[in-house]
């Protein structure tokens with residue numbers, strides 16, 4: 042088919058520097074001397090200072106890489122703390138092009154127009170802050186209503202071979218354009234924005250070999266639902282999913298993005314595909330022909346596909362011709378059931394067959410192809426007088442999609458069979474959904490989204506949420522029941538006849554081209570920093586607060602030792618970033634460190650007494666005072682008493698949430714002694730100027746308790762001379778007066794030692810700028 046492309050954009054800032062990347066890769070090849078997967082090519086071509094980094098070789102799953110990402114994208118919830126941290130680095134612009142997207146804070150109630158207007162008012166202070174910070178530092182600001190971060194990135198910024206970070210777990214969506222896009226916490230985004238090398242353990246690479254061709258009702262969504270079933274929610278951890286084979290060639294770019302998007306559901310670092318003709322067509326259709334031309338050249342040099350004979354850590358073979366639609370859930374995205382078995386699965390479980398709502402859209406499934414496939418089913422049903430039997434909510438992924446489907450009568454078709462079109466935003470996918478039929482009862486919904494944890498969509502833990510392709514979700518909306526199989530079953534009509542759907546037919550790219558829609562949603566084309574801009578933070582705001590730089594404990598000429606740290610508590614067992622900084626209602630304080638710190642460790646267990654959120658202040662006065670954990674932390678802070686924590690194994694596992702490191706530091710934590718750390722959290726602690734130490738002998742964990750005093754012996758040499766000694770002595774003075782010394786191990790690089798000495802990584806960056 043021919044289609045009209047959008048007018049060509051200025052692509053200078055969005056074309057990867059292929060020449061430089063290929064040069065770096067050529068050097069890496071001389072060290073590794075073996076065929077490389079595509080994931081390795083993209084990743085290793087972004088290694089910062091490869092000569093120094095690869096001195097000890099490179100082993101997948103073991104070596105830590107220092108990388109230079111090319112771009113950062115942030116959504117409105119996570120951007121707040123990322124920007125507050127960036128601001129405290131004292132730079133006047135970001136080191137790499139960056140963008141802000143207002144999508145998570147829009148609540149769905151009645152429909153696009155009123156929902157958007159209401160949400161803009163209720164989140165005004167956050168949007169004003171993000172917009173003004175964007176203007177000051179030259180970060181592109183996509184207004185509320187412009188669309189979902191990942192759809193906008195795919196339409197505007199993604200490019201084959203690029204390495205990008207995004208402060209959202211579905212950032213891998215951009216892998217649909219043959220790049221590596223990785224979801225991170227705000228502190229990692231700040232690394233890229235300040236030009237600090239970003240660290241990642243070289244992931245393993247899983248090869249997924251696709252043969253055959255999707256047909257009938259099977260869609261790219263069904264492929265990833267099937268893969269989720271194969272790999273489970275942890276199967277991709279520390280690994281990149283790299284697809285290859287003839288089955289990649291014939292899939293649309295937005296279909297590949299759907300597959301890549303949901304790699305997050307198996308915990309994969311990201312997913313990617315070799316450059317294909319469909320990717321080139323999508324780039325041209327979205328006004329990026331110069332990127333397509335540059336990618337064509339890079340592909341001709343072998344940069345955008347795996348080498349012949351490249352070795353994968355595991356290979357999975359899937360024949361697309363045999364794939365049938367899948368329905369995954371409830372409550373976990375890896376519980377995959379083929380459509381032909383779903384009716385009996387529902388019966389076996391004893392669930393009510395009635396469907397209560399159908400929802401399509403989200404960053405996973407809101408492409409032009411998705412919407413036109415759905416409209417095809419709607420037209421078929423409308424022709425026999427059917428309307429949907431349950432509420433049917435549709436979320437376009439971007440203003441460009443909204444305007445294009447409106448022009449092409451898709452919207453009109455959907456509304457004519459009962460659909461409510463919501464704002465171009467996350468809405469019900471992230472729980473921003475005020476259901477009109479809100480119930481606490483058990484009920485079932487079908488969505489084309491990507492996550493289905495309990496309560497995620499409507500806050501009701503009894504809502505069973507199933508994931509499927511947009512076309513299966515739509516067909517089910519007409520039947521109103523879970524046991525309906527549109528491939529085999531018919532819907533009875535009032536006339537006594539019955540109606541059976543034909544397999545849906547969509548259009549991957551619009552024949553008349555995309556239309557950008559309302560241009561007022563779009564940022565300036567080349568945003569230049571406007572340093573005179575004042576970043577807007579409302580006086581007395583409860584949601585936003587400027588970050589005060591943490592002071593360094595090491596002033597003057599030393600000696601640089603911690604001499605008097607009080608142990609706040611000994612934490613027992615599993616302590617994830619959720620235990621350290623809870624989510625839920627606390628999310629509204631993500632941009633306000635003082636307010637969110639009130640949740641510090643509130644679900645952690647105190648090993649001395651076994652109670653949750655209980656600690657003791659032993660120096661409160663004549664008698665010790667029992668209080669909450671944040672309560673005791675505040676008491677210590679008010680006395681300017683620095684403190685330490687003693688924690689168990691794998692402390693800080695879970696997400697990359699930087700609040701879990703910022704909050705203890707905010708209250709005066711200087712050291713955490715652990716049996717072991719989760720790596721990402723350990724790095725986050727170092728960035729915030731907290732010293733993470735591993736017990737050399739894990740049994741020492743039980744020898745130190747609340748109210749004890751700990752001091753370092755040997756830190757001075759590390760900080761001044763940057764010696765490579767990994768051991769530090771810790772002198773412990775117990776409350777009883779007993780003293781002893783133990784050994785602890787640090788894992789800090791020479792750069793990280795500079796962060797500790799400066800009080801935080803951002804202090805170090807700021808000081809380097811002014812020196």
Ligand code: F3S
Nearest residue numbers: 211403404467470471
């Ligand atoms: Fe938004 Fe849901 Fe995607 S929250 S970014 S639409 S996963």
